[in-house]
Amino acid sequence: MSSPASRSKVQQLISWIEDRTGLPSLLDSFMNAPLPGGASVWRALGNTALLLVGLEFLTGVLMAFYYSPSAAAAWASTAFIEDQLWFGSLIRGVHSFGSVALIVVAGLHLLQVALFGAYKKPRETNWIVGLLALLVLLGFALSGYGLPWDQSGYWAKLVETSIVSTTPVVGPMLDTIVKGGSQYGHYTVVHFYAVHVFVLPAVLSLLVTLYIYLGRRHKTPPPWWMNEATVLARTEPYFPGQALRDLSMFAISLGIVVAFVVLKKGAPLEPPADPTSNYVARPEWYAIPLYQLRMYMEGPLEIVATMIIPSIIGAVVFALPFLDRSISRSPAKRPMVMFGITSGLVVTAVLSTIFVRKDANDEPFQKERLKVAAESIHVRELAKRGVLPSGGIDVYKNDPQYEVLSLYKEKCGNCHGLNGQGGDEGPEFFDYNSRAWIAGFLKDPQGRLYMGPAKKAKGMKPVEGTPEELAALTEMVYAETGAPDVKKELVKKAKDGDLFAEKDCDSCHYIDEGDKALGNTGPNLFQRGTVDYVARLIDAPDHELMYGEKAKMPGFKGKLTPEQVHQLAVVLVGLKRPTAAAAP
Amino acid sequence: MFVPMLNDAPGKTDERRGFLQAVTAGLGALLGAIVTLPGVALLVHPLRKDTVDGGKDPLDVGASEKQVKPGEPVMVDVRGELKDAWMRTPDVKLGACWLVREKENDPVKAFSTVCPHLGCGIDWAAKKNQFLCACHNTYFDLQGKVLEGPSPRGMDELDVKLSPEGRLKVAYRRFRIGSAKKEVV
Numbered sequence: 001m002s003s004p005a006s007r008s009k010v011q012q013l014i015s016w017i018e019d020r021t022g023l024p025s026l027l028d029s030f031m032n033a034p035l036p037g038g039a040s041v042w043r044a045l046g047n048t049a050l051l052l053v054g055l056e057f058l059t060g061v062l063m064a065f066y067y068s069p070s071a072a073a074a075w076a077s078t079a080f081i082e083d084q085l086w087f088g089s090l091i092r093g094v095h096s097f098g099s100v101a102l103i104v105v106a107g108l109h110l111l112q113v114a115l116f117g118a119y120k121k122p123r124e125t126n127w128i129v130g131l132l133a134l135l136v137l138l139g140f141a142l143s144g145y146g147l148p149w150d151q152s153g154y155w156a157k158l159v160e161t162s163i164v165s166t167t168p169v170v171g172p173m174l175d176t177i178v179k180g181g182s183q184y185g186h187y188t189v190v191h192f193y194a195v196h197v198f199v200l201p202a203v204l205s206l207l208v209t210l211y212i213y214l215g216r217r218h219k220t221p222p223p224w225w226m227n228e229a230t231v232l233a234r235t236e237p238y239f240p241g242q243a244l245r246d247l248s249m250f251a252i253s254l255g256i257v258v259a260f261v262v263l264k265k266g267a268p269l270e271p272p273a274d275p276t277s278n279y280v281a282r283p284e285w286y287a288i289p290l291y292q293l294r295m296y297m298e299g300p301l302e303i304v305a306t307m308i309i310p311s312i313i314g315a316v317v318f319a320l321p322f323l324d325r326s327i328s329r330s331p332a333k334r335p336m337v338m339f340g341i342t343s344g345l346v347v348t349a350v351l352s353t354i355f356v357r358k359d360a361n362d363e364p365f366q367k368e369r370l371k372v373a374a375e376s377i378h379v380r381e382l383a384k385r386g387v388l389p390s391g392g393i394d395v396y397k398n399d400p401q402y403e404v405l406s407l408y409k410e411k412c413g414n415c416h417g418l419n420g421q422g423g424d425e426g427p428e429f430f431d432y433n434s435r436a437w438i439a440g441f442l443k444d445p446q447g448r449l450y451m452g453p454a455k456k457a458k459g460m461k462p463v464e465g466t467p468e469e470l471a472a473l474t475e476m477v478y479a480e481t482g483a484p485d486v487k488k489e490l491v492k493k494a495k496d497g498d499l500f501a502e503k504d505c506d507s508c509h510y511i512d513e514g515d516k517a518l519g520n521t522g523p524n525l526f527q528r529g530t531v532d533y534v535a536r537l538i539d540a541p542d543h544e545l546m547y548g549e550k551a552k553m554p555g556f557k558g559k560l561t562p563e564q565v566h567q568l569a570v571v572l573v574g575l576k577r578p579t580a581a582a583a584p
Numbered sequence: 585m586f587v588p589m590l591n592d593a594p595g596k597t598d599e600r601r602g603f604l605q606a607v608t609a610g611l612g613a614l615l616g617a618i619v620t621l622p623g624v625a626l627l628v629h630p631l632r633k634d635t636v637d638g639g640k641d642p643l644d645v646g647a648s649e650k651q652v653k654p655g656e657p658v659m660v661d662v663r664g665e666l667k668d669a670w671m672r673t674p675d676v677k678l679g680a681c682w683l684v685r686e687k688e689n690d691p692v693k694a695f696s697t698v699c700p701h702l703g704c705g706i707d708w709a710a711k712k713n714q715f716l717c718a719c720h721n722t723y724f725d726l727q728g729k730v731l732e733g734p735s736p737r738g739m740d741e742l743d744v745k746l747s748p749e750g751r752l753k754v755a756y757r758r759f760r761i762g763s764a765k766k767e768v769v
Binding site for chain 1: 611627629655
């Protein structure tokens, strides 16, 4: 590899450094530290956790080069990292999924310590320091989850700080300090950020250093199943046997993390935090058992699930080395501890399973999730143009529809509904072109969502008939919208049965193409619901083809440009339920 | 080998141990490279794709041709939409420029106020009828040429367009500082 001359140069340099710092021999003492009982995969868990901490530090610092903490900038800068920065999605994904891997591996390490009885005298402090480090990792996860300031992060944090505020006596005070004010704002993000990138890394570094120091001082105990002779025979230095296992386990973890990043197309980033939305918050994965537990504790009992039970479990786990004072490390001789660990794992698994199955079978919730996912894609596309300085949900102002919706709000919103609640003086427009809207109208034209608010003197009467007849009639009107999914046989049925005449529709309305130029007391329904139809309606509701002199709505011809009318019509015919944020 | 083995214990499996050492060190180096390289890519993103973009199109500077009198430069702000990383600001001050007309009936020229020497702001020294960057005392004439001082090139001229109504539009740019060559950044 290297010539003798250069080799000796290197050795000279090493001795020079050794004389002045002692670092080479320190490194050497780590690499040659004897492992009683030899290298093992079990032992790799702790070091893999340490390597994953390093990975989190690295990816975290990298993101700090591009992330900006404030309620206005957090989401937009995260979206920039995720969607525009070179390798940004990978780095953020590794940071996000890596944190899951880290908590899992660190948890498994502590579980292994518990199973192997490695917390026993004189290693009580190792156990406590390790647990504290795990708590700090959870603190990282809790504070980090809110930093993108997207819907899921915002609402998860809102619930958690609300839990904090229910702490007896000091709750409200703590809550205000955490939030940095009486409500969520810039300081909430900045506080989470400061905790996540300054406070916790410092605390974790201290704890990890202490943990390593204590580990060296007391050495890892050999497995309980080895007798002393085997332990001695198998004892080997850390490097390379254990180092290879550590690195391999880290490589596998990294591979799994990267696979997740690729499969999930990066870490999730939902639409920006919208304090006015009805977002259905779900806890982060590690809090699911507690969340499910809380489901069974209502009212004054709530605090039992959110604070008392976690505190008791925590206290017992911390006190484990003092509760389990038997000499033997063999699990067989520690039935109480094994029972505790097993029942803890079973309860966690059961609670998590109930949670997962319940959500999986909750159809409205799943639909809501799909909607959020679609909305995320849309809004992140809008963010590529750059988000206005007001930030967050003002990204919706990049939407070409935004101006049209503003116009709608100004010109139409006073009378008409847009969100499914019904209007004050005119019909609802949400899903105006759906079968449900048309069928509802036929059944109850003077209903809350239809002409009811308009309070017409001689309005249309409900259409009476069998469900089949109504469905056929609905389809006939629906066909006029030009929708691609018209059921032709139903329309044919309606026409064959001459339902339009039979139900007396024809005394006020026309619908056939042949009659398209004819006015009547009710609107001519030919091509009802097309953009052109709606535009004509907006222009002149009192046209003889529309409501004629019975029209209550003012015409907008001359008040709006033809282009504006066209845009409004396009939006109205295509209007599906808008998100709260998209409607200005 | 990256680990200095000071007290390598002699043993019968020396050869196997040596191989394992090489494999382990190699795996460590490989993993180090795998986690570092994407990070380097992330950091050099601004070299690959600019994160700041604004003012390249001619923008109305709020002055008409007539308002610029011969020999009396006027400083105006150039305002427009700026896209800066994740943020889009519709109306922000992108920079400023001097509008100059040398003689009657000459077209109006625009010079950036940024001094090509080290980026200070160039002022008009009315007494001397010259431009002056007071940071390091570079003087420029009405055509933007260096009269004296350390600036490696003359003032940077910006493209000027006239609207049909005679209003001045300036395409604001920034140029590399400290070089003799005028180069857009």
